[in-house]
Amino acid sequence: MLTITVAQLNYTVGDIEGNAQKMIAAARQAAQAGAELVVFTELGLTGYYPADLLEEPGFMQRVDDSLGTLLDASRELPALHWVIGAPQGREGAGKQLQNALLVLCNGAVVRRYAKQLLPTYNVFDEHRHFEPGPDVARVLRIGHTQVGLLICEDGWNDAGLAYAVNPFARLADAAPDLVVSINASPSEVGKREQRHQVFGAASRRHGLPLLYVNQVGGQDQIVFDGASFAVEPERGVTFEAHRFVEDVTTLRFDQGRFLARDGGALPPVDPQGLPTMAFYRAQIVLGLRDYARRCGFRQAVVGSSGGIDSALTLALAVEALGADNVAAVTMPSVWSSTGSVDDSVVLCRHLGIPLATHPIAALVDGYARQFEASFGQKLAGLPLENLQARIRGTVLMEHSNAFGHLLLTTGNKSELSVGYCTLYGDTNGGLGLLGDLYKTEVFALARHVNEAAGRELIPNAIIDKPPSAELAPGQRDTDSLPPYPVLDEILKLLIEGRRLARAEYDAAYAFVTELRARPEGEALVQRIRAMIARNEYKRRQAPPIIRVRSRAFGVGRQMPIAAKFV
Structure with a gap:
């Protein structure tokens, strides 16, 4: 049996000292609840994503100093293991930093794992700063439980479609009793359900229970919804933390099942989540x-x-x-x-x-x-x-x-x-x-x-x-534009395309296909395509926007201004 505290916190990028204090407060809460393991989130010490702050003079020294503060605090709670996320230096050719998971216990770093799959698409740009970790599994025994460790993207490739390396399969070969994944997974419409589908499938495929801990809070254009969850191979998602708020919850893991802290059954998780609006x-x-x-x-x-x-x-x-x-x-x-x-x-x-x-x-x-x-x-x-x-x-x-x-x-x-x-x-x-x-x-x-x-x-x-x-x-508005129900279907297809949810894509595709069957409809689609292209300069100078969909203007859609569009 293992008692685990899920620490779903709202970090501020660059407030390394403040983030460390939030972790310490949550760890003390975990210890009071009798936890043996407290799990924080990806790059929680710096906040996600620090971007070029990583290159600022003194930034990594502050990371090291605050890591020392966490190690000191862990001595006060010697029975508790802390899983944290932080950038760490490395030597040799390549980038000098890695996106790392560290396990602290009683004043020492007892495990270190470096993220292998570095997303560089949509809102992500991790290859800009980090070197991938080696293709190895990291497992830690806590009491009688073997805990396997992953960082976010490393768990998203179990179907083997996006990368040549599959860290989840490598970890499964090490035969852990439980997989713990720390994450900074941005929120968008349908993303919660996508997480459940991807990690639920991996859990079933390998017969491994999994705890997915995500951060919460807004950072520039991006919002993290939290919604940390636990999934079991046969029962699926059995626990979900609150969405859009901080949540520190203690669970019990016993013989492959997640239970409430007192050993009772957890409340059922609604697979539907929130309605879109x-x-x-x-x-x-x-x-x-x-x-x-x-x-x-x-x-x-x-x-x-x-x-x-x-x-x-x-x-x-x-x-x-x-x-x-x-x-x-x-x-x-x-x-x-x-x-x-x-x-x-x-x-x-x-x-x-x-x-x-x-x-x-x-x-x-x-x-x-x-x-x-x-x-x-x-x-x-x-x-x-x-x-x-x-x-x-x-x-x-x-x-x-x-x-x-x-x-x-x-x-x-x-x-x-x-x-x-x-x-x-x-x-x-x-x-x-x-x-x-x-x-x-x-x-x-x-x-x-x-x-x-x-x-x-x-x-x-x-x-x-x-x-x-x-x-x-x-x-x-209709003096200059087609009616919005028409315009929006065209825009969805041209801007988001296959990134749309299946039903939304099918509806937009069918609508635009029927429209393009008529010469005036094809002319309208091409007119809208040209308007999108020639107004990139306006969007580049516009304020940041809050991202809610799969492809938002800003960091998630990087297009040239001075270019020829067919």
């Missing part, structure tokens, strides 16, 4: 909360246009930061409808937040008159439309500078894909909450927010109105 909401809220906290912001400001994007952004910001810490600004121009201003008033009343009014008509007029005086030409058409957006962006940045609020940009993935946004205007800000949601998903999430609240937080008048930038008389 509830998942989006939880991920975005945690992502904003941690981003603001780690960047030193307590408050946020949003430009309230009376449209769906700004309304949803405000509702999510209130959930993440509290109504007392969110402000809205409406900036009507000569083209703004009375309904849009009124809708902003009702929205902010429902959310319990202040709404400031900053009209921009006089500013636009002043710019236009000076433009004509300086350049001998009237400002009209697209330049005049973009001027309004840029003045609004400037006003919001003034507010941010004056009051110390984090400015949240409101663009969605559909608009960012095709460049339906104004650089240095509505793209201004420090973080985008909706940038990985297609417009049709924005509407669905707004409805979900109301349903979850049990009341109309976002006025139905906002949800039901036709989308418009209101930068010209009678303007509608």
Whole structure:
């Protein structure tokens, strides 16, 4: 029998000393619960992912110093084994660092394992800094239990499709009683179920129980959902930690089965998890909360246009930061409808937040008159439309500078894909909450927010109105774009393709195939493809967005700007 504490913690990248103290607190909690083993997560000491901080002077010395602090603390708990993740130096040719798992006990490092498979795709770039570990298995006996050790990606290749090396099979040959995998697995829609499928299949294939410990928290664009779990070969997933929160839970492992700390049965795990909209909401809220906290912001400001994007952004910001810490600004121009201003008033009343009014008509007029005086030409058409957006962006940045609020940009993935946004205007800000949601998903999430609240937080008048930038008389988004249900299916196929969940891919593929069967449909698809390509320069300069899908703009999609696209 082995008593194990799962330490699912929210680390801050670069706060090595603070992360060490979180580990020590969890280890003491584990010892009080009678645990013989406490398991932390991949690169937990530095936070995942430290990127080029690894190359900063003094960074690795801080890692070594804090490792010494952990070793000292382990002497105070001599019966407890600590499984931690940290970068470690190495000698010889190749990179000078490895992504390592260390087992500490009573002041000593009793096992070391270096990650073999270094992901360099999507949001990952581990080959940039680390050298792969040798093709060897690491097993540690604790009491009567043989514990095998893995790090994240090393467990994802048991089907042998992505790498020539299979660390899981190598570990299985060493005949452990239990496999412990430490992870920093970013969250996206469907990822929890994918983890269960991949590691459940490996557990069945090798007849090995497995404990998968994942970190939690937002880091820049990426959010980690936690959802640590235990899986058995015959029963499947038998334990799951909470999602989107820290969770320190002690389990008992006895004769190949996971039990509650007192030896009783664990509650059943729901295979369905969260519905998609509830998942989006939880991920975005945690992502904003941690981003603001780690960047030193307590408050946020949003430009309230009376449209769906700004309304949803405000509702999510209130959930993440509290109504007392969110402000809205409406900036009507000569083209703004009375309904849009009124809708902003009702929205902010429902959310319990202040709404400031900053009209921009006089500013636009002043710019236009000076433009004509300086350049001998009237400002009209697209330049005049973009001027309004840029003045609004400037006003919001003034507010941010004056009051110390984090400015949240409101663009969605559909608009960012095709460049339906104004650089240095509505793209201004420090973080985008909706940038990985297609417009049709924005509407669905707004409805979900109301349903979850049990009341109309976002006025139905906002949800039901036709989308418009209101930068010209009678303007509608459909003047420039196809209807969003059409656009979004095309975008899903062109941007995410086979990375989509099977059902979503099949639906998008069938829709676009039928569309392309007609000449005008094929022309539309090619037009959208060209719009995506030529607006890469806008996305490169836009604020970071919170990633919720399989392929998000930013670190997960690296495309050239000056290139020819067929």
